[in-house]
Each structure stands twice: as structure tokens, then as C-alpha cells.
Amino acid sequence: MSAPSTPSLPAAAAPGRTLAAWWQALPLTTVFALFFLVPLALIVMVSFWDFNEYELLPGFTFKNYIAIFEGCSNTSDWCVTFKTYFSTFKFSFLVWLITLVVGFAVSYFLAFHVRSSSVQTLLFVLCTIPFWTSNVIRMIAWVPLLGRNGLVNQTLMGMGTIETPIEWLLFSDFSVVLAFVHLYTMFMIVPIFNSMMRIDRSLIEAASDSGATAWQTLWNVIVPLCRTGIIIGSIFVITIVMGDFVTIGVMGGQQIASIGKIIQVQTNYLQFPLAAANAVILLAIVLMIIWALTRMVDIRKEL
Template sequence: MASVEYLRQAKEAPVRHRRVSAWLQATPLTLTFVLFFIVPLVITLIVSFWDFNEYQIIPAFTLKNYTAIFDGCSSLTDVCVTFKTYWSTLRFCAIVWAVTLLLGFTIAYFLAFHVRTTAMQTVLFLVCTIPFWTSNVIRMISWIPLLGRNGIVNQALLSAHLVERPVEWLLYSNFSVVLAFVHLYTFFMIVPIFNAMMRIDRALLEAARDAGASGCQVIRDVVLPLSKTGIVIGSIFVVTIVMGDFLTVGVMGGQQIASVGKIIQVQTGYLQFPAAAANAIILLAVVLMIVWALTRVVDIRKEL
């Protein structure tokens, strides 16, 4: 019996050692996640239920911050400010997502299936990263001398006699906000889609072509289904960033376009932290619902 027990313990020792090793390896990442994500989120949730006035925050439970957000939203005849703001933000998000998806898929497809050498793929990837060598603010400001009333684009249009007066909607408009978003965040769509495409077996493409499939059919029936994981991951990146962005909307919209992130930034600037926290919690809930809907399309854990 003693020998059997000894053999059993000897077999369990490596398993126990691996478990301890796995926990030790996961501990730093777990602590980082808890410290920099869970703790701030819990603090934000707690503060969202506090009261405040013009000069201080009062740590007393209240639902005033949440009721103020949805004030007037029960009316059936008029849309409240909150719904209008969320609609504006979601509209920007949908347009930017569609444009970045189209550009990201096209560029990733070209890099994965038309660029033959790894060296050239690396060079072209570096070209895609060039905008990230400077800050977002500088990249946004660089559009102003191009799109302004007296900017290069308007001067070129006037010189070519294509317009009689400067085009006003090029800057400080919905167009300029979307343009800046696409410029800033298309790369976040390219990388995961390209990574997914590089994992596609090239024999599948050859088999589809041998079976008589056209180029569009190959993309629709082979490449697109096998790239869904990258599309969903890229979509999550773009959606979560755009939904919370306030700097791009403020700079490129001329401080005239409302967004949820802009409201939170203004409330923070006026030291209305409980109200800003309540808006942040609601925004987080909306973003999590969008992410949940995207993950219903593809089970990322299984695909990866």
C-alpha cells in the first residue's frame, strides 16, 4: 500500500508543479489587470452614485446623476439630448467602421495575397505605420491647412474653376470628423485582418480557382469567411476607440459637434466628476453590448 501511495504522489507531483507554475505566470498579468482596470472601474461606478455641488463632491448615495442623464427621455414627441448625442456618436461609429473595414480589408488582401515577398510586406507595413510616428493631435491639425476655407484643397478647386466659392463643409463638419477617424484608426483594422488572412491555406484558393470560381467568388466564399476573426477583432478595436473619443470630435468638429466622450470631457473639466462617472458607466454598458453583439458573429476564443 505504501508503494502504491508513493507512486500516486509521484505522478501527481508534476501536475501540481505545473499548476503552481501556471498560477505564478498568470499572477503579474492578473494583478496588472485588477490594478489598472478593475479597481478604476469600481471607483468610477461608486463615484457615479455620489452627489455633488458647485464646489465639492458629496459621498452620499444618490441616483440624481443617472436621472439627470435621461431627463426628458420619456417624452414621445421629442427626442432627449442624451438619445440625440448617442445617436450622433453611433452614427459616426457606424460610418467609420464601414469605411475602415472596406479600406482595411482591401489593403490587408493586397498585402497578404498580392505581395509575394516577406521583405516587401514588411516594408509596406512600415509605410502603414508612418502616421503613428506622430501624435494624434499633430495628425489631426495637419488636415486644417488642407481642408480649411483658404486651404490647399479649396485653393485647388477654385483655381480649377470647379467651384465658385470655398467649400465650407470640408472642415469643422461631420465629414472632417469621419475623415480624421478613418485616417487615425484604419491601421487597427488592417493588422488583425491581415493576420487572419496570412493563416489561410493558399491551397484553398487554388482549389476554388480550379473549380471555376471567379476572383469575387473566391473572396466572398473563401477569403471573407476565413477572415471573420480578424474582421471582428478589428471592428472591436475601431468601435471601442471611436465611441469614447472626444479629442478628434472636438478638434475636427470645431467644438460644434456633440458626442458622448465630449460630454464626459466637458463635465470633467467643470469638476462634475459624479455626473461624468455616470455617463462613463452608461457609455461602457453601450460599448459592451456592441462588443457582445460582435462576438456573437464569431467565437473569437475558438477561432484563435
């Protein structure tokens, strides 16, 4: 009669494998801690410090957070902080909506209307050409086009369409949104295109065989299966636009406010604790937006 065999531990539970997994994660964990957690902790700490014209005063005070929302208790009119956040949310929403429509349309064309994989690759690379140059150069390129004496105004006046130059083409909300869409649409195209390429084409054929129209197939089959890509692209676009200050400064003619712009100005005037408090509030809002978006899908399936 043979002795009963002792059950062996699963491979994943073996001590050696567990220790090796920790060692493999250590470099990335160290980089994440040094370049993200430590700077973030310093920003939070400095946001509670006091300051004057000459130096920072380490301590613990809510003075900076109170100063940010000073005057916001008046219900008859919005304070500067609320107006600035509203402007930032407005740009984020408009850019998100436009990039979503454009990104979805481009991705749909590449995934379902271009049959050749080589042509798909070629067209996809063409979409990335704007990223071969600096963001600042791409923004400045709009100035000679949209300016008062720019190409657009000169062409419209030459055609007799307008008699005087259009003022709102440059240094306005329109130019800021246009520059944002130009700069960040690719962040929406890539994840949506990746999701569309994973869709089983037999599902689309089954929907067509069941009598579904093109719009019904798009809305009931393709869009739900692309939801993860849409959420990832939305996170990219919204988080970048929420913290951007260069695009708003250049294309808005330094006349349009945003939270990122306020933080930049406060940093230039050496008001580091006040800028840190604004950064903490902005980070908290962005994290809440990301949390709400990630509740809709399981992003780990896409990754």
C-alpha cells in the same frame, strides 16, 4: 505476481505545477486589478454620489442617472442624451464601414498580390508611418488642407471648378469621419492582414479549380476565413471611436456633440458624479457591442 501500479496524476494536475501557474499569473492579475478593476469600481461608486458647486457628497443616489435621461420620456422629440448617442453611433458606424472596406482592400493587396515577403514587410511598414507622429499633429495637418482658404479650396477655385470655398470640408461631420478614418484604419488592417496570411493558399486554388469566380472565391472562402480578423479590427475601431472626444473636438470645431465630449465637459466643470454616470452607461453599451461581436467568432483561436 507484480503488485498493481498506482496511476500517476497528470502533469497538469500536479500540485506543484498548479501552484506555479498561479504564481505566474499573479503579476498580470495584480496589474489588471490595480489599473482596471479598482479604477472602474471607483467610477461606478462615484456615479452614485451627489455633488454641488464646491464638493462631492458621498452617498447613494440615482440622481445622476435620472438627470442624464431627463426629458427623454417625451416621445414627440428626442432628448439631448438620445441625440448625442445617435451622433456617436453614427460616427462609429461610418468609420467602421469605411475602415473595414479600406482595411480589407489593403490587406488583400498585401496578402495575395504582393509575392515577395520583403516587399510585403516594406509596404506594411509604410502603412504604419502615420503612427510615427502624434494623433493631434495628424489631425491638425488636415486644417490647412480643408480650411476655407486651404489647399483644397484654393486648388478647386484656381481650376474654376467652384466659385466660392466649400464650407463643409472642415469643422463638419465630413472632417470628423475623415480624421477618424485616417487615424484608425491601421487598427483594421493589422488583424485582417494577419488572418489573410494564415489562409491556406491551396483552398483558393481548389476554389479556382472548381470553377469559382474571383468574387465567389472572395466571398465564400476569403471573407469567412478572415472573419476573426474583421471582428477584432471592428472591436478596436468601434471602442476607440465611441469614447473619443479629442478628434471630434478638433475636427468638429467644438460644435459636434458626442458622449466622450460630454464626459470631458462635465469633468472640466467638476461634475464628476455626473461624468462617472455617463461613463458607466457608455461602458455598458460598449461592452454589449463587444459581447455581440465576440459571439460571432472564437477570438482565442486568432490569439
